[in-house]
Amino acid sequence: MATQPATTTIELSPKESQLKNLLLDATKFINESGSFQEPVVLRWAGGWVRDKLLGVESHDIDTAINVMTGEAFALKLCELCEQADTVDKYGMAKSDVGNIHKIARNPEKSKHLETTTIKLFGYDVDFVNLRKETYSEDSRNPQMEFGTAEEDALRRDATVNALFYNLNTGEVEDFTTGLVDMKSRLIRTPLEPFQTFMDDPLRVLRLVRFASRLEFTIDSAVEEVMSDRRVLDALRLKISRERVGVEVEKMLKGNHPRKSLEYIDNLGLYHTIFTDPSKPDIPVPDISNWKLAYECLDSLRRSKTPGSIYDVLVRSDEAAYYAWILAAVVPWDNVKAPPHTKKGKAPPPFGTLAAQEGIKSPGKLRDLVTAANNNRAEIMSFVTAVLNKQPSAMERDKLGMAIRHWESKNGHWRLQVLYALLVEAMVVLAAASTTPTSNDEFLKKWQQFLDHLQDLDVMEAPTLKPLIDGTQLSKALGTKPGKWMAPALDVCIAWQLRHPEATDPAGAIDEVKIRRVELGIPGN
Structure with a gap:
């Protein structure tokens, strides 16, 4: 006999x-x-019911059907919507009913059942049949069958995601403990946690994401199993890194990225996520002080004001997400790769491998991690020069050209500065317990550095419009273009930085002529 669900209304x-x-x-x-x-x-x-109970509007609605596939129902629905009396009854415009989109079954991407989606009255409505899942010992891909509402609820990742709104009765149906857990703001699994996670280890990361997004607490018994070595090994070895990366991206683009990293830290998930799983002998970074880095970033974000560190360094939603990725990989900065003795290009830093192989970050983001790692020493040297008022820190061309170099191949020079700050935070703030250094004092020097860049007016050095281009310079020198061109144009830009009011490139050309031999320019 089927369980009688607990109910409420919406x-x-x-x-x-x-x-x-x-x-x-x-x-x-x-x-x-x-x-x-x-x-x-x-x-x-699922999610629509949960969010509705929390008072959060959602335009994505999953619709579960008891005796039909999603595609079969959607076709009948469209047939009905073509009838004149239906159009009249709902005052339908053409834009109210979209086209049917079928998302095919793809077990390797954890898409175990095909789904059909239609845009209806501005909502994205998915149609899929109720199902139950049966996993075998040697596969993460379950056998899918039609199931009851209760069986469908039990196969889900969390009780708060296992609620149904029955359109026929107008009631919320709870076959687990979802309604109780909603009131308690608690994340629990419908079935025994170990079974839930071994059936699909990605659920470990999904629960972290939901707990941080909803600001719910994960049940202590569930947390214990999430840290189980058998579960972590299954997550590392049996789940595609693309799926891991999607969950991490959703966490760090959510409203509470710091909380997500805190869960990853406290549950011992770091070395399972941010690593290269194909290399079991890869060094393990020390994450004992990692908390200081991600908490520092969160503090900067929350205290953002015009001209503040976060305001200056993080200037878009994309940059905010990249900032959290950098905060995630900072522990790898202190794991130095062995000397590169072979011919060819040196392998990327370990932090880049963690982003590349651990969470399958796109090339642009991997390049940023590499640049942040490679340029950190130079960034720190300029910070020190500014603080100590060294003559080099007062030279607009040196700072401006350095910023252009940081930006040149990988972009986001500001985030590279932020990365250097976060790496230093793990060291300086860890020592604060035994020295008088405070968080405010630590950040004060970075604010001073950024203020100095602002005073020198070099923040926009990468987009400085040259007074002369390569064709014009080649003509002025009376020689053909060659390998000398790029360094010679850099000389021109540096001259411009020293002479910000100049509108005539004559002085820049004269400097190139003086350094003609040094730059390898042929001719007189």
Whole structure:
């Protein structure tokens, strides 16, 4: 006998009620055809129900069907929507009903059942049948079968994601402990945690994401299993790194990225996520002080004001996400690669490998990690020069050309400065317990450095418009272009930085002529 679910109600918006009524008309249309012995019943499932109970609006609605596939139901729905009386009843415009999109089954990407999506009244509505899953010992890809609502609820990752809104009854159905856990703001698994995670180890990261996003607490018994070596080994070896990367990206683009990294830290997940799983003998970074880095970044973010460190260094949503990735890989900075003695290009830093192989970051982000690692020593030398008021720190061309160099291949020079700050935070703030150095004193010097760059007006050095281009310079020197061109143009830019008011490139050309032999320029 099926379990009687706990229930509650939800107040729908006018648009949601309109969508609900249309879908119920579709079930009536199908039921009257006599195609199925059992009446079609629809349920809105998972995230929409959870968010609705939390008072959060969502435009993505998963619709679970008891006796039909999602595609079969969607085709019948579209057939109904083409009828004139349906169009009149709902005052439908062409834009109210989109095209059917079928997302094929792809077990390797954890897409175990095909889903059909339609845009309806501005909502993205997914249709899929209720199902149950059976896993074998040697595969993470389950056998999928039609199931009951209770079986579908039990296969989900968390009780708060296992709630249904029954369109026929207008009630929320809870076959687990979802409603109780919602009130307690608690993340628990519908089944025994070890079984839940061994069935799909990616659920470890999904629960971290939901706990941090919702600001819920993970049940202590669940946390214990999330740290189980058998579960972590399964996550490392049996889950594609692309899937791991998607979860990490969602965490760090969410509203509480610091909380996500704190969970990863406290649950012992770091070495499973930010690593190269194909190299079991890869060194392990010391993460004992990692917390100081990600908490420092969060403190900078929360205290953002015009001209503050975060305001100056993080200037877009993309940069904010990249900043958290850099905070995630800073422990690798102190793991030095062995000397490169072979011919060819040196291997990337370990931090780059963690981003590349651990979470499958795109090339642009991997290049940023590499640049941040490679340029950190030079950045720190300029910070020291500014603090000590060394003559080199007062030279606009030196700082401006350095910034152009940091930006040249990988972009985001500001984030490279932030990376240097976070790496130093792990060292300086760790020593604060035994020395008088405070967090404010530590950040004060970085603010002083950025203020100095602002005073010198070199922040936009990478986008400085040259007074002369290569063709013009070659003509002025009376010689053909060659390998000398790039360094000669750098001489021109450095001259411009020393003479910010100049509008005539004559002085820059004269300097190139003086350094003609040094630059390898042919001719007189």
